[in-house]
Amino acid sequence: MENIWYPFKHDPKEAYQAHFHKILATSKAVQIIHQYKDYGCKIGAMVHMTPIYARSTEIRDVQAAYYADLFHVRMYLDPYLKGEFPTEFIDELKKHDCMFNYYDGDLENIQNNQIDVLGVDYYFPIRVKARESEFDKSAFHPEYYYETWVMPERKFNSDRGWEIYEEAIIDIGMRIKNDYGNIPWFVSENGIGIEGENRFRNKYGRIDDDYRIEFLKEHLKNTLRVKEMGSNCFGYLVWSFVDNLSARNAFKNRYGLLELDLETYERRPKKSLYWFKQITDAGEIE
Numbered sequence: 001m002e003n004i005w006y007p008f009k010h011d012p013k014e015a016y017q018a019h020f021h022k023i024l025a026t027s028k029a030v031q032i033i034h035q036y037k038d039y040g041c042k043i044g045a046m047v048h049m050t051p052i053y054a055r056s057t058e059i060r061d062v063q064a065a066y067y068a069d070l071f072h073v074r075m076y077l078d079p080y081l082k083g084e085f086p087t088e089f090i091d092e093l094k095k096h097d098c099m100f101n102y103y104d105g106d107l108e109n110i111q112n113n114q115i116d117v118l119g120v121d122y123y124f125p126i127r128v129k130a131r132e133s134e135f136d137k138s139a140f141h142p143e144y145y146y147e148t149w150v151m152p153e154r155k156f157n158s159d160r161g162w163e164i165y166e167e168a169i170i171d172i173g174m175r176i177k178n179d180y181g182n183i184p185w186f187v188s189e190n191g192i193g194i195e196g197e198n199r200f201r202n203k204y205g206r207i208d209d210d211y212r213i214e215f216l217k218e219h220l221k222n223t224l225r226v227k228e229m230g231s232n233c234f235g236y237l238v239w240s241f242v243d244n245l246s247a248r249n250a251f252k253n254r255y256g257l258l259e260l261d262l263e264t265y266e267r268r269p270k271k272s273l274y275w276f277k278q279i280t281d282a283g284e285i286e
Helices: 012-039 059-082 087-095 106-112 168-179 210-228 271-282
Strands: 044-047 052-054 117-121 126-129 155-157 162-164 185-189 233-236 258-260 267-269
Touching (some): 044 059, 059 087, 059 117, 059 126, 168 185, 168 210, 210 233, 210 271, 267 271
Parallel strands (some): 044 117, 052 126, 117 185
Antiparallel strands (some): 155 162, 258 267
């Protein structure tokens, strides 16, 4: 839907049709895999479950957060985990003339084939406020109902501009527990991208990425904490093991525990890799 992604156009009707097909395709994959349940086969999906926070408790801000959550979170979680799209979501698509098309049996397929496990990609929260300016896009976008809000006292990654809010892991886990049947879930992506990591290279040639260690430590602590609170979380994966290619920014921002030299293709451990090995070997975070 965003014109920053290939094919670089803003067409909400086509975008929501693609979203629907992704959810339908997942349900068909679940249907196939569940034939082998007796063999222990399970199937899941990964989502960018970004928590939505309202600027204030004022009713217009809360309403803005409601709609942001409807389009960014419930659009996927409800069909994946409850087998149906939110009624309000369908009403909004019809209202704005971007309702997806479907065949007889498609919605029943989604209803009858829900995933067994959920992967959550989390990097930053979304904070919103009620619109204070006129919506100026020519076609519908969820921002019709809200504007993004930057919390002044936030922690943030200055290279990406993203807020750092590790406590969101708690909110994610408790929502899965309380609203979605406490399905087994895991953190499928979590990490911090930094541009120009050469500035953190020590005299021995290693990148001392203490900022990454701090980021991962705090998010992992909250993952363990929400598990102790009864949320059915069973794992945590770092994004990423090695510096990787981004669809938008190539190798501009580095996420890896392992450095990739683009000229020699050499892989070199960063400080964070040694730290991560230490805590996994010990089975605890200091």
